[in-house]
Amino acid sequence: MPADDDTTGPGFPTVTVVGGGQLARMMAPAAVGLGVRLRVLAERDDDSAALVAPHELGAADDTAAVLRAARGAAVVTFDHEHVPGDVLAALEDAGAVVRPAPGALRHAQDKLVMRRALAALGLPVPAWDAVADLDALRAFADAHGGRAVLKTPRGGYDGKGVLVLSTASDDGWDTAQEWFDRGTFPALLAEEVVPFVRELAVLVARSAMGQVALWPVAQTLQVDGVCREVVAPAPGLDEDLAGVAATTAARIAGALDVTGVMAVEGFEVAGPDGPRFVVNELAMRPHNSGHWTIDGSVTSQFEQHLRAVLDLPLGDVRARDRWTVMVNVLGGEHPDLYSSYLHVMAHDPAVKVHLYGKAVRPGRKIGHVTVSGDDLDDLLERARHAAGYIRGEITE
Numbered sequence: 001m002p003a004d005d006d007t008t009g010p011g012f013p014t015v016t017v018v019g020g021g022q023l024a025r026m027m028a029p030a031a032v033g034l035g036v037r038l039r040v041l042a043e044r045d046d047d048s049a050a051l052v053a054p055h056e057l058g059a060a061d062d063t064a065a066v067l068r069a070a071r072g073a074a075v076v077t078f079d080h081e082h083v084p085g086d087v088l089a090a091l092e093d094a095g096a097v098v099r100p101a102p103g104a105l106r107h108a109q110d111k112l113v114m115r116r117a118l119a120a121l122g123l124p125v126p127a128w129d130a131v132a133d134l135d136a137l138r139a140f141a142d143a144h145g146g147r148a149v150l151k152t153p154r155g156g157y158d159g160k161g162v163l164v165l166s167t168a169s170d171d172g173w174d175t176a177q178e179w180f181d182r183g184t185f186p187a188l189l190a191e192e193v194v195p196f197v198r199e200l201a202v203l204v205a206r207s208a209m210g211q212v213a214l215w216p217v218a219q220t221l222q223v224d225g226v227c228r229e230v231v232a233p234a235p236g237l238d239e240d241l242a243g244v245a246a247t248t249a250a251r252i253a254g255a256l257d258v259t260g261v262m263a264v265e266g267f268e269v270a271g272p273d274g275p276r277f278v279v280n281e282l283a284m285r286p287h288n289s290g291h292w293t294i295d296g297s298v299t300s301q302f303e304q305h306l307r308a309v310l311d312l313p314l315g316d317v318r319a320r321d322r323w324t325v326m327v328n329v330l331g332g333e334h335p336d337l338y339s340s341y342l343h344v345m346a347h348d349p350a351v352k353v354h355l356y357g358k359a360v361r362p363g364r365k366i367g368h369v370t371v372s373g374d375d376l377d378d379l380l381e382r383a384r385h386a387a388g389y390i391r392g393e394i395t396e
Contacts, residue, residue, distance in 0.1 A: 012036050013074030013310060018060050020047030022356040022365070023079035023286050023302075026294065028053045030303035036310065041069035049079070051357045063090045070096045077260060077309045078285055081108045082155065099208065099259040099309040100284045107256050108284040111189045112153045121255055123248060124278045126194050130187035134177055137190055141167050144192040150176055151189040162225060164193065194278060196267035200234055201289035202249035205261045205304040208311040212253060213304065214246045215297060215317045220265070220289050226363070227288045229383070230326040232296060232319060235376060238275055241268065245277045252282070261305040263287030288328070288365075293317075295352045295370045296324030321372035325379040327387040329367040331360040334392025337367075344369070344386045351386045 013036050017024040020042025028049065031038040042050035043059050058065020060083045067090060070076045075097045088102040107114045118125050127144060131137045141148035146168055152161035163172045163179075179188060199222060203215045216233035234242070249264040263283040269276045290301035299307075299315030307314055334340065337360065341353055348371070355367035369386045371379050388394040 014039055014072055015306060015309065016041065016070050016073040016076045017049070017079055018066060018069065018076065018083055019079035020044070020049040020055060021079050022048045022358070024049035025052055025356060026286070026291075026300075026354070027079075027302045027306060030300060030306055033303060034306055034312075036306065039069060039073060041066060046357075048356045048358050060084075061087060063087050066091065067094055067096075070094070075099050075309045077305070078105070081105060081284065083109075100262075101257065101259065104256045104258045105284055108262075108282045110153045111151055111156075111281075112187065114282055115189065117256065118252070118279055121251070123252070124276060126278060126280065127192040129190050131190045132187045133180055134173070137165070137176060137188075138167060140190040141165060147193040149191040149193055150179070151191065152179065153185050153187075153189055160225070194267050194269060194280075196269050196278070197275065198234075198268050199280075200237075200245060200266050200268055200277065201230070201287070202245045202264040202266070203261060203287065203290040203293070203301055204246075204249040204253050204258075204264065205301070205308045205314055205317075206250075206253040206258050207308045207314055208259050210254070211314050212250050213299075213314040213317045214249060215290065215293060215301070216319055217242045217245050218289055218292065226328070226330070226365070228328055228330075229380075230289050230292050231376070231380075232292045232324050232326075235323075237268075241275045241277055248277060248279065252279075258284055260284060260308045261286050261290070261301050263289055265289065291354070291368050292324045292326040292370055294354065296320055296326075296372050322374045323376045323379055324370060324372040325376070325383040326368055326370045327383040328365055329355070329369065329387045329390050331358075331362055331364040331366045332391045332393060333362065334390075335360045337390060340390045340392065344389055347389075348382055348386060351382060353386065353390070355390075 016039045018041045020040050024040050025048045038053050040049045040053045040055040042055045056069040066087050091098050115128050129140050147166045150163040165172045199220045201218045201220050205213045218230050218232040219234035221229045265281040267278045269278050286301045286305050293300045298318050352370045358366045369383050371383045
């Protein structure tokens with residue numbers, strides 16, 4: 001479907017999304033609801049978003065392709081952060097409105113830039129340092145209980161580009177040496193291993209005019225660096241801590257001049273004076289931790305992102321039910337998604353199934369399920385069963 005084939009009413013804007021993954025795909029229904037036009041830059045015709053939206057073909061690092069996709073658009077936004085700085089500069093030089101702006105986006109692109117900015121704001125973050133060699137990494141680990149987390153500043157996601165190391169074990173140190181030897185980055189990011197109680201995510205939207213809206217703080221479960229499930233709101237979360245987390249997210253969005261949806265991933269950490277919220281990562285786009293909002297909130301993160309980047313009034317972010325549970329569907333050895341999808345629909349009609357049109361590969365995010373209601377234990381069991389059945393782990 002070529003991009004020139006899309007039409008809409010007079011005066012309604014076009015939003016170009018750089019990236020053809022599932023996040024861009026889930027913006028399409030939101031764009032339809034708002035009456036705006038969506039155009040996607042996808043690498044292939046069978047990319048997740050390209051299957052449902054008008055698109056241009058090209059990669060995010062292809063300046064000419066990005067500029068083609070941006071022509072006539074009111075705003076350019078992203079479904080991932082991996083867009084080179086020179087491409088972003090070319091967009092701005094061509095007069096495109098880019099949201100979030102490159103100056104904000106770089107904090108989600110480069111973890112060292114992010115850490116320096118958050119530290120300058122005086123926000124609670126894990127102890128960290130920029131390390132240029134294995135000796136500096138070992139010294140950092142020795143100073144922090146014999147353990148360290150090593151991260152590549154750019155390019156990591158879903159557990160990629162992350163190593164957890166211990167001076168008491170040889171595991172991972174050869175890989176760390178390989179990362180230094182590549183010379184891709186002047187330094188890597190070393191962080192302390194945070195003894196957290198649980199992981200939390202705060203989703204905030206900020207419009208170009210500075211209006212801010214925050215969804216309830218959610219609890220996330222990460223397995224092998226990949227988000228497995230989300231519960232919103234976070235069960236039993238201390239009200240004061242929820243307020244601190246929300247205030248922190250709003251402060252970051254304002255200080256970094258973010259336009260659009262931003263996810264602030266963090267830790268709940270126990271302390272002698274009560275629980276603390278420690279900021280871990282930022283994502284300046286709709287985020288896996290916010291997929292529950294499609295079915296569980298008055299305004300989804302995808303609609304809100306479009307509202308924010310177009311500088312429309314932001315929507316209501318209240319939860320529709322007491323609890324919403326989202327469980328990711330990860331690819332396994334079961335390629336026939338359609339038959340299992342039909343079974344889940346018949347077995348539990350209240351479960352909402354979202355599949356991304358992606359080929360099945362082990363560990364790949366191919367969809368998610370959500371279910372909402374008043375009984376959290378029941379919701380967890382039903383959502384896990386539905387995701388497990390689609391994946392092929394459960395057969396009855």
